[in-house]
Amino acid sequence: MNRLNYFWLMLFVFVASCNTQKQASKFRFDTPEAGTLVKKGESVPLKLVFPGEITFDSVIYAVDGEILARKTDSAAVSLDTERAPFGNRTISAKLYHGGEEQVAYSNIVVVPPAPRRYGFKVLNQYPHDPEAYTQGLEFHQGILYESTGQEGRSSVRKVDYKTGKILKKVDLGPNSFGEGLTVVDDKVIQLTWREKVGFVYDKNTLTKTAEFNYGQSAEGWGLCYDGKRLIKSDGSSKLYFLNKDTFAEEGFIEVYSDKGPMDSLNELEYIDGKIYANVYTKDFIVIINPDSGAIEGEINLIGIYPDKQEVNNELNGIAYDREGKRLFITGKNWRTLYEIEQVAR
Template identity: 70%
Template sequence: MNRLIFYIPLMLFVFVTACQTKKKASKFRFDTPEAGTLVPLGESVPMKLVFPEDVSAFDSVVYTMDGKVMARKTDSTVVSLSTENAAFGSRTLSAKLYHDGEERVAYSNIVVVPPTPERYSFKVVAEYPHDVNAYTQGLEFDGSGALYESTGFESTGQSGKSSLRKVNYQNGEVLQKIELDTRYFGEGLTLVDDKIIQLTWRSNVGFVYNKNTFARTGEFTYGQSKEGWGLCYDGARLIKSDGTSRLYFLNKDTYAEEGFVEVYDDKGPLDSLNELEYIDGKIYANVYTKDIIVIIDPKTGAVEGEINLIGIYPDKADYNNELNGIAYDRNGDRLFVTGKLWSKLYHIELIER
C-alpha cells in the first residue's frame, strides 16, 4: 500500500480541523449559556463570552435579553442574568462588543420554564356506568348535577355520528340527545348560563344550543386556532384548546378570540392539550394519548400540577381508548374523569406525592 495515499487525507483532516479550531477561537461568541438551555423561572444564568484573539482591550460589552439591556461591562468577567421577571419560552440573548469603533455581536438563547410541577396520584372514590359507545370529547356538570357530554366518532376514516347528550351520571342513562351531521366531528363543550357551546374538530365551526331544548341557536367560526379540541368557561370568557401548546381566550358572547397563553412545563412547551375544565382558578387539561391531566395557571401558562392516572381504567386498549373527559361538580366539590369508549365514569380524589 502506498503510505503517501494514506497520509495525504490525514494531513488534510488535521489542517482543516486546525483551521476550524482557530476560526472558532477567533470568533466572538457565547460560551455559556448554550443555545436552548432550559432555565427554571427565577434562576440566574451565567453569561460567559469567548472573545476574539485579536481583541486584547475593548470599550464595552452590552448584554441584552429580547432586546432589553440587562448589563454593560468594560471587562470580560461573567455576567449573571436574572430570569425572575422573564416570560416563559425562548428568550433571545445578545452581546454587543464595541472595539476600535466597530461592533461585533454574539447570540444565544435560553428557554425559561416553570419550576417542577406538583405531582399527584389518585384514589377512586366511586365509579359509575358510562356508555361504552361514547367517544368522549367534552364533559361538564351543571349546577343541578346533570352531566353534559359531547362525543365524536372513533376515527376520521370510519363512518359514524357525533352527539350532544345530557346524562344521568349515576346510572349512565342518556336523558337527552341529538346527533350532529356526519360531516362534523364533535369535540369539547362547556356551559354558559342557559347555553351549551360545542366545538367541532376540523370544520372550523362551533355550535351554540339552548341548554334545555338542545335547539341550535347559533354558530361561530374559529380564528387563529384552526381546530377545536377542548373548551371550558372561567365565568368571564371561554378557554379553547386546539391540540397545540396554546390555550385561546374567547369572548363569551361573540366567541371571537381575544388572546392566548402558551403552556409550559419544566421541560418546555406542552402540546396536545385536549379536553379542559376550569376548577378554582386553574385549568385542568387532558394531554392527548397520555393518562395525565395537567393543572395550568391561566395567567402565565405554567403547569403547576400533574395528575398521574395510569391504571385507572384496566380495560384500556392501545388505540382510540384515551383518557379524555374531566368534569367538576362544584356543589359537591367532586372531580370526575372518563375516557373515549370507556365503560366507567370515575369520581376521584387527588393524592399529593
C-alpha cells in the same frame, strides 16, 4: 504508512486545526449553550468568548431586544430570570471595537419548577355509554353534559350521571366531528375539530341557536369556562381566551412544564382557579396556572381503566361538580365514569 496516506492525514490535521482556531477566535457565547432549559428564578451567567487579543470599546447585552447591561470589560454578566416569561428568550451581545460591530446570539428556554405529583383514589363508579367517543364533559346542576366525536357519530347530549341514561341527544351533521364542550349560563357551547366552527345550544332543550367561527386557533379540541371567559385548546401548547358572548379570541397563554412547552392539550375543565387538562394519548391530567401557563400539578391516572385499549380509547373527559366538590373523569368509549379524589404523593 505510505506517503499518500501520510499526506492526507497531515492535511486533515491542518484543516481541523484551522477550524479550531477559527472557532476560538469567533465572537460568541460560551454560556449559556443555545436551548438551555432554565428554571424560572434561576440566575444565568452570560459569558462571552472574545476574538483574539483585541481591545474593545464596549459590549451591550440584551434579552429579547431589551438592553440588560453595558460593559467595557470581558467579565460575565448575570441574567436573573425571576421576571422572565416562560418560553424562548433570545440573548444577544454586540461588541464594538475599532469602529466595527460584531454580534453574538444564544437563547434559553425559561420553564417552571417541576409540578406537584398526585395519584388518585376512586370514590365511586357509574355506568358510561361505551359508544360515546367522549370529547367534552361538563357537570352542571346535577346533569352531565357530554360531547362525542367521530364523523357520522358525533353528538351533544344530556346524561343522568348515576345511571348513564341519555336524557336528551342531538346528533351533529355527518361531516362534523364533535369536540370540547362547556356550559355558560343558559347555553351549551360545543366545538368541532377541523371544521373551525362552534355550536351554541339552549341548555334545556339542546336546540341549536347559533354558530361561530374560530380565530387564530387552528382546530377545536377542549373547552372550559372560568366564569368570565371561555378557554379553548387546539392541540398545541397554547390555550386561547374567548369572549363568552361574541366568541372572539382575546388572547392566549402558552403552557410549559419543567421540560419545555406542553402540547396536545385536550379536554379542559376549570376547577378552583386552575385549568385541568387531558393530554392526548397520555394517562395523566395536568393542572395549569391560567395566568402564567405553568403546569403546577400532574395527576397520574395510569391503570384506572383496566379495559383501556391502545387506539381510540384514550383518557378524555373531566367534569367538576362545583356544589358537591366532586371530580369526575372518563375516556373515549369507556364503560365507566369515575368519581375520583386526587391524592398528593
